[in-house]
Amino acid sequence: MSTPAVHIENARVFLGGREILRNINWQVAQGDRCFILGANGAGKTTLVKLLMGYAWPLYGAKIQTLGETFGHVNLVEHRKRIAWVSPFMHQWLGDRSWTGREIVLSGLDGTIGLFRDTTPEEEALALRHMQALRAEHLADRTVVTMSSGEQVKILIARALMTSPELMILDEPSVYLDIAGREYLLRTIADFAATRPDLTIIFITQRIEDILPEFTTGLILKSGEIAASGSRETVLTEENLRHAFDLDIRLIKTDTGRLWTVID
Numbered sequence: 338m339s340t341p342a343v344h345i346e347n348a349r350v351f352l353g354g355r356e357i358l359r360n361i362n363w364q365v366a367q368g369d370r371c372f373i374l375g376a377n378g379a380g381k382t383t384l385v386k387l388l389m390g391y392a393w394p395l396y397g398a399k400i401q402t403l404g405e406t407f408g409h410v411n412l413v414e415h416r417k418r419i420a421w422v423s424p425f426m427h428q429w430l431g432d433r434s435w436t437g438r439e440i441v442l443s444g445l446d447g448t449i450g451l452f453r454d455t456t457p458e459e460e461a462l463a464l465r466h467m468q469a470l471r472a473e474h475l476a477d478r479t480v481v482t483m484s485s486g487e488q489v490k491i492l493i494a495r496a497l498m499t500s501p502e503l504m505i506l507d508e509p510s511v512y513l514d515i516a517g518r519e520y521l522l523r524t525i526a527d528f529a530a531t532r533p534d535l536t537i538i539f540i541t542q543r544i545e546d547i548l549p550e551f552t553t554g555l556i557l558k559s560g561e562i563a564a565s566g567s568r569e570t571v572l573t574e575e576n577l578r579h580a581f582d583l584d585i586r587l588i589k590t591d592t593g594r595l596w597t598v599i600d
């Protein structure tokens with residue numbers, strides 16, 4: 338069996354004196370398309386921070402990503418193999434009127450904004466990633482004038498510049514209206530089909546965001562894993578009622594996508 342993309346054993350995380358995550362034992366295989374679902378405050382972002390080495394577990398835990406064990410790896414270098422894309426990153430854009438092209442290219446330097454001249458090869462690579470995400474028309478637009486969905490696509494293209502092996506999409510559709518969300522989700526799924534080697538973790542609070550392409554998943558509730566495994570075993574009415582404390586019914590469309598009805 339190949340090395341899992343994510344392997345966590347017995348993780349427990351305290352922040353500000355509060356226990357935020359407990360009993361976390363979780364694996365994601367390489368190339369998996371895995372969703373993380375949970376209500377506000379369930380611990381989704383803290384789990385991502387744990388994967389990125391921005392939050393640390395109590396002694397006794399084991400955290401591995403892409404085969405490297407935390408505590409025995411240079412995290413600054415290791416993080417270059419992992420892309421964390423969050424729409425909240427737009428807050429880091431600052432005052433400069435960066436174009437889509439400049440933001441995408443800056444992924445090469447780990448900055449948000451470009452501070453050097455680029456080579457024709459780098460320009461061609463940036464264009465290829467924007468094309469794969471159907472975002473090439475945004476190359477010369479300033480990012481601050483783009484819609485939230487367009488900004489997310491530029492951030493995904495930026496993340497791809499260093500050829501990550503693991504991509505974490507942290508609530509990418511959170512600011513989008515219905516049409517924008519549908520378009521972005523389809524774009525991500527289509528893009529994922531072109532990169533079977535890339536492990537993708539997709540965080541969301543909304544069941545309908547989880548397209549059938551996401552075949553494994555995890556539900557967090559109050560800092561604990563409430564369910565994990567295949568899409569079918571995780572996305573059940575019973576699990577969702579428990580996770581969200583709501584009387585949720587699921588309706589499945591012909592495409593296999595699930596929509597919630599609250600009675």
Ligand SMILES: Nc1ncnc2c1ncn2[C@@H]1O[C@H](COP(=O)(O)OP(=O)(O)OP(=O)(O)O)[C@@H](O)[C@H]1O
Pocket residue numbers: 352353354355357375376377378379380381382383384542
């Ligand atoms: N630095 C911190 N100090 C203290 N508590 C924190 C800190 N960061 C997060 N928390 C708390 O940990 C809990 C989990 O937060 P987290 O951001 O991981 O949840 P989430 O599932 O991502 O939520 P959301 O869907 O609202 O983004 C929350 O109760 C939050 O208030």
